Amino acid sequence: MITPDTIAERETEIVEEFAMFDEWLDKYEHIIELGKGLAVLAPELHADEWKVKGCQSQVWLHPVREGDALVFQADSDAAITKGLVALMVRVLSGQPARAIAQAPLAFLDRIGLHEHLSPTRSNGLASMVKQMKLYAGAIAAQEASHG
Amino acid sequence: MITPDTIAERETEIVEEFAMFDEWLDKYEHIIELGKGLAVLAPELHADEWKVKGCQSQVWLHPVREGDALVFQADSDAAITKGLVALMVRVLSGQPARAIAQAPLAFLDRIGLHEHLSPTRSNGLASMVKQMKLYAGAIAAQEASHG
Amino acid sequence: MSVFSPEEIAAIRGRFPILSRVVNDKPLAYLDSAASSQVPEQVIEAMATFQRTTRANVHRGVHRLSQEATEVHEGLRDRIQRLLGASRREEVIFVRGTTEAINLVAWTFGRQKLNALDVVLAGELEHHANLVPWQIVAAERGARVEKIPALDDGTLDFEAYERLLDSLPVKIVAIQHVSNALGTIHPVERFVQAAKRRGVATLVDGAQSVPHMRLDVQALGCDFLAFSAHKMYGPTGLGFLYGRYELLESMPPWQGGGDMIDKVSFSGTTFHEPPWRFEAGTPHYVAPSGMNAALDFVEEIGMERIAAREHELLEYAQTRLREIEGLRILGSAPHKAGVVSFVLEGVHHYDAGLFLDQMGIAVRTGHHCAQPAMERYGVTGTIRASFAVFNTESEIDRLVAGVIRLQKVFQ
Amino acid sequence: MSVFSPEEIAAIRGRFPILSRVVNDKPLAYLDSAASSQVPEQVIEAMATFQRTTRANVHRGVHRLSQEATEVHEGLRDRIQRLLGASRREEVIFVRGTTEAINLVAWTFGRQKLNALDVVLAGELEHHANLVPWQIVAAERGARVEKIPALDDGTLDFEAYERLLDSLPVKIVAIQHVSNALGTIHPVERFVQAAKRRGVATLVDGAQSVPHMRLDVQALGCDFLAFSAHKMYGPTGLGFLYGRYELLESMPPWQGGGDMIDKVSFSGTTFHEPPWRFEAGTPHYVAPSGMNAALDFVEEIGMERIAAREHELLEYAQTRLREIEGLRILGSAPHKAGVVSFVLEGVHHYDAGLFLDQMGIAVRTGHHCAQPAMERYGVTGTIRASFAVFNTESEIDRLVAGVIRLQKVFQ
Ligand SMILES: Cc1ncc(COP(=O)(O)O)c(C=O)c1O
Numbered sequence A, B: 001m002i003t004p005d006t007i008a009e010r011e012t013e014i015v016e017e018f019a020m021f022d023e024w025l026d027k028y029e030h031i032i033e034l035g036k037g038l039a040v041l042a043p044e045l046h047a048d049e050w051k052v053k054g055c056q057s058q059v060w061l062h063p064v065r066e067g068d069a070l071v072f073q074a075d076s077d078a079a080i081t082k083g084l085v086a087l088m089v090r091v092l093s094g095q096p097a098r099a100i101a102q103a104p105l106a107f108l109d110r111i112g113l114h115e116h117l118s119p120t121r122s123n124g125l126a127s128m129v130k131q132m133k134l135y136a137g138a139i140a141a142q143e144a145s146h147g
Numbered sequence C, D: 001m002s003v004f005s006p007e008e009i010a011a012i013r014g015r016f017p018i019l020s021r022v023v024n025d026k027p028l029a030y031l032d033s034a035a036s037s038q039v040p041e042q043v044i045e046a047m048a049t050f051q052r053t054t055r056a057n058v059h060r061g062v063h064r065l066s067q068e069a070t071e072v073h074e075g076l077r078d079r080i081q082r083l084l085g086a087s088r089r090e091e092v093i094f095v096r097g098t099t100e101a102i103n104l105v106a107w108t109f110g111r112q113k114l115n116a117l118d119v120v121l122a123g124e125l126e127h128h129a130n131l132v133p134w135q136i137v138a139a140e141r142g143a144r145v146e147k148i149p150a151l152d153d154g155t156l157d158f159e160a161y162e163r164l165l166d167s168l169p170v171k172i173v174a175i176q177h178v179s180n181a182l183g184t185i186h187p188v189e190r191f192v193q194a195a196k197r198r199g200v201a202t203l204v205d206g207a208q209s210v211p212h213m214r215l216d217v218q219a220l221g222c223d224f225l226a227f228s229a230h231k232m233y234g235p236t237g238l239g240f241l242y243g244r245y246e247l248l249e250s251m252p253p254w255q256g257g258g259d260m261i262d263k264v265s266f267s268g269t270t271f272h273e274p275p276w277r278f279e280a281g282t283p284h285y286v287a288p289s290g291m292n293a294a295l296d297f298v299e300e301i302g303m304e305r306i307a308a309r310e311h312e313l314l315e316y317a318q319t320r321l322r323e324i325e326g327l328r329i330l331g332s333a334p335h336k337a338g339v340v341s342f343v344l345e346g347v348h349h350y351d352a353g354l355f356l357d358q359m360g361i362a363v364r365t366g367h368h369c370a371q372p373a374m375e376r377y378g379v380t381g382t383i384r385a386s387f388a389v390f391n392t393e394s395e396i397d398r399l400v401a402g403v404i405r406l407q408k409v410f411q
């Protein structure tokens, strides 16, 4: 699969992909599948240092800077959370820091999964996205001050 | 006025006296009058020692033992409370300790003033009656153990 | 010209079911809103509806009801943030009321900050809620609470306050915005700024101000602010503490339990970030639905118009009451909220309260949980009428007539 | 034969408006009563009516509404006294909930009682509310909290407990009556009596027992007992602490404010007697009307029948769930309340919770504020179904079907 270039393009792709599912069950099964396809996170990256706080499910996030871009590796112990993590990685990983920091990430809403990103959820997802954006924001600010 | 002998007789007298009043205002005016007729409590008996706790109005109570009877002197800084105090003194003072301890004091209910004796009132009246009965109860118990 | 037309006032009154209550064959005149508000029907309905459709414990639940309840709960946090102009939502802590809010600060920040011989300054008119917690905590730390003296008109002595700040090792200033006993609106910004310039922390008791005026904690500059929902047309058992995040972060937990922790074990427990660190146990999670409705009500009418109407009622009441001989109004500060406190020569406030109640008029009598203020003005208590947006001039006329009538009886 | 006929169950269900809620096109199956009860309409109506007719601040008011409100409030104190078999009404303290009740004891009695190296014993299955407050207070006093170990079946090790009592300087035992995580009904009398014989004080966390069984504090012999109204078909934001009067009398105040004082001045403040000493500030005074209605409901149905029905549901659920392969029920104590906690091989509890929610089934997932218990049984969380008198076998069937279906998806 050739990954489209911009965040917006990737989001559109996901929205189209999810349009096939009428049933919540199919949608959830697909999310679980996506989670299974997530690149394996090395055992040493499952350390507390990379853990994102979540009361119910755990999320680990490992950002790597590549030039002005950020590459994310991530994992979760719960299958649905892992699938959602995979979606986030798919949309954001490898993108320029500035774009990540500013991404509205409306696609979750459009595929009917917005609730999972609510800060009132205890799945760690909202915190993960917050951290992704924090990293990206910091790097973008750095870039700006150098350039 | 010749005071009737038993607590019950005194209560009946008061109930008949209050039967004249249809209006709350007349009733309250009468209560205030009764308070004015209360024997003056000596200044030294206004000490904290004789004070009954009440949040809104203060009550002072001074019991004197006379044989197996109890004589009460009392006062309040609020006029209506003072009138009610006067009623209590009129009914209970000079009576045998046992009779005081056991008096149901239903007359307040019958003259429509029961609410003033509610422990939720902060006028000190309920506490005063409680103290009167405590003193009386203690003396009655003493009597019983001696006789 | 009045703030509201008679029709508007009638419409507002119609929204408060309790106003059709009859007491002793007379229509209820509720002049006790400073003790606790009445609530419009929409507040009652909102809580009932919430319990019929959404009730569930908040924060940890994955199921729908719990999610919905949590969203209402946390949504209210956002709204209180906006109401107070706080810089982030995490600066808003849910508590039972003003009293618990102040205790929370005293037991955490206070104990942390106060050392032997240190001083907490509190106004001479403070409600016991903004005095006793400080006394308890100060005693424990070997510190003490000193008073900012009040002047004859019911304001605080600003010069004396600055002298105290300069001469004593003051660590915290605890000060009310509006006096519940006299109605004084203190120029609290001046007091806060004077403390701030000297690096002294400030807590503002907003119990009587937040419900009646617009306020911005950042403009005010205070470190903490407390108020109660039940005085703001809202539910009982709910209140709010605003705290500057930087301070909240450095404060130890107080009550322990569910929700405020990170990891719990017998070998050691770690705590959650603010505000959750300070919110142990199941909150009164039905209340936010009611508080939202209360804030809707205030917004619909408009805070400015509410304040203006209350001021109008105050002016009318003061003018009418001043006509009565033997009546003395306590507190003549230049700025007053809708509270008028008075004493009657030769009449005990308790007797007055009983009489007015017989006439269907609900006022508060006594020391109003401000005994030092009573002592300052040489009284054991006062009769206090306090106003809300639904009160009318004719209710004040009834109060005036009632007072005149009872004076006759007692004199 | 079932405790209730189908008609009776239908009638009971009809009294809970929320049970007609639809979630994701399916009727709501509410299996989360251990987290928070649902309320019958009469509870909702009682609070609404109270606010429409009687709402006013309690305790100090002379006027009618305040008097009536105070009578409801203090009347509930009498009723809770009778419910618990306390020897006097002053032994009942109004709080926000179990959590605040335990914190109150820890911050007053605990701090008074604990010296350096002293020990608080707490069960390994305690809810964080009955563990963290002790840890906070113990740390401050240089004391420590040790665990009464749990056995594999979800009971506590009584022998180990007695050994701990005999070998450590134990001052306080903090123990739950019923585990919210596993459902175990502990033989709490034995634990209390063993402590009592050694002169050690006891606090019983009754959050999960008082709503489900008859209980008598004098027979039990405990010094303190705590529970929450919101788990007993009652209002949120209200709970109760029972404390033996003798102990309450000797305890210092905790939160300061209105109502808990005798005399306040800058030169020194004195405090009211219990229970008022521990009730600072405006209480959630609307709640007692709702709690009365909740107790009426329980009395109408009968506590014994409620308990019997919940037991019936537990038995049915356990039998049905045991049929599922890869499902393990945690806790096999001989006596269990209407709580069943389980894990699914290869399925994360959070995933399970999300799936069941989609099917309209509300269960709780996670650590249930009992992390040490989770650790003890080697899990990070469980799926917990808990029952109330209105639940049905068919709701349990839906749970079972849901579990089987979700297993297919995840395995
Ligand atoms: C056993 C137990 N103890 C204490 C609590 C805490 O109760 P609350 O959150 O009402 O304060 C709970 C409720 O979750 C519980 O189940």
Ligand SMILES: Cc1ncc(COP(=O)(O)O)c(C=O)c1O
Binding pocket: C034, C035, C096, C097, C098, C099, C100, C127, C129, C130, C176, C178, C179, C180, C205, C207, C208, C228, C369, D258, D281, D282, D283
């Ligand atoms: C100025 C002031 N501060 C504090 C309080 C205490 O508020 P609450 O009783 O809601 O905790 C009150 C209310 O009586 C008040 O008027």
